[in-house]
Amino acid sequence: MILLVMLLIPVLVDLGFLIFGGKQFSIKKFLVELGVQTAVMAIIAYGISWQNTSDTEVWNGKVSKKAREVVSCEHSYTCNCVTVSCGKDCSTTICQTCYEHSYDVDWAVYSSIGSRLTIDRVSRQGVAKPSRWDAVEIGESFSETHGYTNYIKGSPDTLFRHQGLTERFKDKLPGYPRQVYDYYKLDRLVTVGAAVDDPKQWNLDLMNLNAELGHWKQVNAIVVVTKNQPDEYFYALEQHWIGGKKNDVVLVIDIDDANKIDWVNIMGWTDNKIFQVALRDEIQQIGVLNRDLIMKSLHDNIAHNFLRKPMKDFEYLSGMIKPTTGQWIFAMVFGLILSVGMGIFLEKNDIFDEETKRRYR
Amino acid sequence: MNTGLKIGLGFLLVVALFGVVGVSSVIGLNNELVTQERGLVAQYKQNQNNYDNYIKKLQEAAQVPTMYTDDLKKVYAAAISGRYGANGSQATFQFIKEHNPNVDATVYTKIQQIIEAGRNSFEADQKTLLDKKRVYETELQQFPGNVVATFLGFPKIKLADFDIVTSTETETAFQTKKSAPVQLRAK
Numbered sequence: 001m002i003l004l005v006m007l008l009i010p011v012l013v014d015l016g017f018l019i020f021g022g023k024q025f026s027i028k029k030f031l032v033e034l035g036v037q038t039a040v041m042a043i044i045a046y047g048i049s050w051q052n053t054s055d056t057e058v059w060n061g062k063v064s065k066k067a068r069e070v071v072s073c074e075h076s077y078t079c080n081c082v083t084v085s086c087g088k089d090c091s092t093t094i095c096q097t098c099y100e101h102s103y104d105v106d107w108a109v110y111s112s113i114g115s116r117l118t119i120d121r122v123s124r125q126g127v128a129k130p131s132r133w134d135a136v137e138i139g140e141s142f143s144e145t146h147g148y149t150n151y152i153k154g155s156p157d158t159l160f161r162h163q164g165l166t167e168r169f170k171d172k173l174p175g176y177p178r179q180v181y182d183y184y185k186l187d188r189l190v191t192v193g194a195a196v197d198d199p200k201q202w203n204l205d206l207m208n209l210n211a212e213l214g215h216w217k218q219v220n221a222i223v224v225v226t227k228n229q230p231d232e233y234f235y236a237l238e239q240h241w242i243g244g245k246k247n248d249v250v251l252v253i254d255i256d257d258a259n260k261i262d263w264v265n266i267m268g269w270t271d272n273k274i275f276q277v278a279l280r281d282e283i284q285q286i287g288v289l290n291r292d293l294i295m296k297s298l299h300d301n302i303a304h305n306f307l308r309k310p311m312k313d314f315e316y317l318s319g320m321i322k323p324t325t326g327q328w329i330f331a332m333v334f335g336l337i338l339s340v341g342m343g344i345f346l347e348k349n350d351i352f353d354e355e356t357k358r359r360y361r
Numbered sequence: 362m363n364t365g366l367k368i369g370l371g372f373l374l375v376v377a378l379f380g381v382v383g384v385s386s387v388i389g390l391n392n393e394l395v396t397q398e399r400g401l402v403a404q405y406k407q408n409q410n411n412y413d414n415y416i417k418k419l420q421e422a423a424q425v426p427t428m429y430t431d432d433l434k435k436v437y438a439a440a441i442s443g444r445y446g447a448n449g450s451q452a453t454f455q456f457i458k459e460h461n462p463n464v465d466a467t468v469y470t471k472i473q474q475i476i477e478a479g480r481n482s483f484e485a486d487q488k489t490l491l492d493k494k495r496v497y498e499t500e501l502q503q504f505p506g507n508v509v510a511t512f513l514g515f516p517k518i519k520l521a522d523f524d525i526v527t528s529t530e531t532e533t534a535f536q537t538k539k540s541a542p543v544q545l546r547a548k
Contacts, residue, residue, distance in 0.1 A: 034378060273477075278474055316493050320499065
């Protein structure tokens with residue numbers, strides 16, 4: 001249906017050219033214009049749908065292997081050029097493709113989630129071993145971003161999204177932690193006005209926890225620590241992060257000035273609600289921001305109770321994913337420009353030699 | 362080619378194009394509406410399944426004799442629908458205490474978690490049912506889908522049969538537009 005509406009303007013313009021374009025605008029040209037526009041508008045409709053639902057989650061695992069791999073040389077250049085004759089008063093240059101080295105070396109790192117990446121070479125050919133590759137340890141945490149279709153993101157009216165809560169906390173809502181650094185590392189401790197002791201260790205613990213449970217439980221655990229925020233802050237963050245990604249467990253802890261835990265809540269799409277209740281009660285019982293105890297509780301509860309909800313459960317929302325007003329305007333204006341532009345071009349250019357044939361008839 | 366024939370052919374091509382895209386859209390809409398109707402029915406059954414599942418979990422944790430299952434169901438229904446207000450789970454505790462006096466005090470924490478998780482889970486399932494119904498009704502009413510849907514004979518199920526479970530207190534509050542304040546302590 002969306003495609004039909006998007007095609008309305010281009011088709012009307014095409015008909016206009018056909019009716020008023022005279023002999024220069026043949027039925028053949030009309031067919032070409034119609035075909036091209038249908039294809040382009042179909043791509044735009046698909047692109048809009050993809051843009052509205054595409055999202056990124058973080059996959060976690062461990063470094064499973066590292067290897068020095070000999071690969072074909074990537075550094076080519078043209079060589080051995082010779083000028084040859086191609087007839088009377090004609091010559092052309094023919095070259096070969098040569099390579100700087102007989103081989104190159106990749107310093108590869110493999111993960112338990114099935115991915116492979118290479119450490120940057122320190123020399124052009126890569127023969128010298130990079131110190132970063134040397135520092136890679138088998139079993140250390142490995143994270144990478146991965147695209148998926150998020151039906152909730154594409155459906156602003158679904159009951160699973162909060163509305164109108166973010167305004168009150170607009171300066172206190174942090175960005176989602178998705179920045180992978182140093183090839184496969186990711187920090188997942190997010191603080192909002194709270195000074196946490198040894199944040200580096202918190203992040204390291206979270207990396208290790210995700211390395212151990214990430215692949216097995218399909219989880220990405222994040223900790224958010226806020227200070228002196230009301231309970232509603234959690235729902236504002238939930239709205240801001242659209243409920244988190246499909247494999248997220250976001251533990252949100254609010255503390256007071258004395259680092260005592262004020263409230264706890266857990267964001268995540270799990271179907272096993274006992275996970276959220278039990279984890280919340282346990283963290284609340286700890287009483288203060290104790291890293292070791294919190295990490296242990298988070299680990300144990302994910303291991304025993306977390307069950308990732310598949311995005312397929314929200315597939316029923318796919319019918320509601322429609323272009324926004326801005327996207328409709330873009331598609332309509334683009335369709336108009338394309339049809340008018342193509343119409344003028346086809347009218348002025350005799351691409352099928354029809355005019356020439358007519359003249360010599 | 363004469364101009365009249367050319368224009369006629371052009372219109373015919375446009376009708377053909379819209380026909381192909383239109384028929385594909387109608388088939389797509391029909392299949393989508395069928396999927397949504399089946400989804401609604403399945404979700405309704407899932408809500409019943411969820412309700413039953415948590416009753417079993419609660420019974421298992423509290424070790425209440427099987428003969429009292431029906432009574433436990435009634436008390437649990439009241440607890441998860443918030444009929445007794447914020448302290449609704451107290452009624453369930455009372456019931457369990459009466460029917461199994463040997464329950465360890467520490468088990469109460471677990472029971473409380475089961476009741477709260479049951480309530481949250483049931484609420485999530487009810488929300489899904491409402492959301493699926495919303496999506497289906499929107500599809501049925503939006504132009505031009507509504508014309509096609511009526512032509513194809515949708516809805517083929519009685520939508521009123523797929524309402525969520527609420528308590529009498531909630532219905533009364535919404536009918537009278539008045540709600541009593543929550544009593545944290547019994548009078």
